[in-house]
Amino acid sequence: MRQNGYPEFFGRGRYFLPYVLIEKLLAAAGYPITSSELVSIAKRGQYDQRKINLLDLMELIESVPYQVHGRRIDPAELTGADLPLLAQIHDEDDFSFVVLIDSGSGIRAFDGNTGWLSFDDAEIRRRCTGAVLVPERRPRDEEELRAKCEQESADCNYMVSQTRVIDGLFSSQECRDILDVAEKNWEMSRVNSGVDASISRQRTSYSAMFGKADHLRIAPGIRAKLGALVPGIEVADIEALQCVSYQMGQEYKPHLDVSFEADAASDHRWWTALLYLNDGYRGGETYFPIIDRRIEPVAGRVLLFPNRRSDGSPLVSSLHTGLPVLKGRKYACNIWIARPSAATMSDRVLANQLTY
Numbered sequence: 001m002r003q004n005g006y007p008e009f010f011g012r013g014r015y016f017l018p019y020v021l022i023e024k025l026l027a028a029a030g031y032p033i034t035s036s037e038l039v040s041i042a043k044r045g046q047y048d049q050r051k052i053n054l055l056d057l058m059e060l061i062e063s064v065p066y067q068v069h070g071r072r073i074d075p076a077e078l079t080g081a082d083l084p085l086l087a088q089i090h091d092e093d094d095f096s097f098v099v100l101i102d103s104g105s106g107i108r109a110f111d112g113n114t115g116w117l118s119f120d121d122a123e124i125r126r127r128c129t130g131a132v133l134v135p136e137r138r139p140r141d142e143e144e145l146r147a148k149c150e151q152e153s154a155d156c157n158y159m160v161s162q163t164r165v166i167d168g169l170f171s172s173q174e175c176r177d178i179l180d181v182a183e184k185n186w187e188m189s190r191v192n193s194g195v196d197a198s199i200s201r202q203r204t205s206y207s208a209m210f211g212k213a214d215h216l217r218i219a220p221g222i223r224a225k226l227g228a229l230v231p232g233i234e235v236a237d238i239e240a241l242q243c244v245s246y247q248m249g250q251e252y253k254p255h256l257d258v259s260f261e262a263d264a265a266s267d268h269r270w271w272t273a274l275l276y277l278n279d280g281y282r283g284g285e286t287y288f289p290i291i292d293r294r295i296e297p298v299a300g301r302v303l304l305f306p307n308r309r310s311d312g313s314p315l316v317s318s319l320h321t322g323l324p325v326l327k328g329r330k331y332a333c334n335i336w337i338a339r340p341s342a343a344t345m346s347d348r349v350l351a352n353q354l355t356y
Helices: 019-028 035-044 054-061 121-127 142-162 172-182 212-226 347-354
Strands: 066-072 085-091 094-102 107-111 128-137 164-166 206-209 242-246 252-255 271-276 286-288 293-295 302-306 320-322 325-327 330-337
Touching: 019 054, 019 085, 019 094, 019 107, 019 128, 054 066, 054 085, 054 128, 085 121, 107 121, 121 128, 142 302, 172 212, 172 242, 172 330, 212 302, 212 330
Parallel strands: none
Antiparallel strands: 066 128, 085 094, 085 128, 094 107, 164 302, 206 242, 242 330, 252 320, 271 302, 271 330, 286 293, 286 320
């Protein structure tokens, strides 16, 4: 049986967000994709309600100025000369997709949800179905691309420099107090907000929003701890507090903490401070696939990172994922911070925080 001229091996695989794989494939091929193009792809298909196949991926890649060709290869003959490729692989009783690159010492596989996999060449050849996409670039304005890539590099450098991990910022008792408030409010996590809020395969955790009274009681203490890290922050800048709970196997697939559309330029969620509330579980790391950084969750540790560029637009390099919990149960608290009022900040501090 054939679909659109392609044989049935272009079958559908696991649920995931495809733009992480597309960014890695084109970057490995020497055709870096810009944030605006990545946003364009992300808007076209979240693929959290249905499975995706290579034809879907081909359509998404060709929605920006790139072209790919579908091919069938013999995995046993796969070599570095054939790479990079976007390949379909066997994943337990289902399919998944990875980007394969030549590392110089062998083949490496990149998965859109968990990053670089530990497969060796033999395992990659064993899992590969032979269905692949090969990137081919369309002509484009090199000067324009160079300018965009310079901005992308600046964005990534800013993200790397501003992402901080602070250990022991909250005590065990303070973490327990926050968790006690959440215990009475757990419900299935949703994506988006307001009338667009919905349960999604993209996010399989539980969430607990704090009521006004609890928020006003806890926020001053949070402001006192974060004040030295985010200059100019006031209690009013701390947005609605939310705790999250992940049981074994639950995750939050690659996402931004701000919306591509509703918050295109905003003071909303300028920073995220993710507070890890407990120990005693495995997995559940926070991973940033674009800057390739993985943060281990430790009780009392705070992960602080920016969500926006200096003009308030989404900082795509802040794309991150909550990796699946492998054993036990993970608790964390999302502390979102609005852009601190410029009136409370010196020119020097403002320049340090917003210019990159």
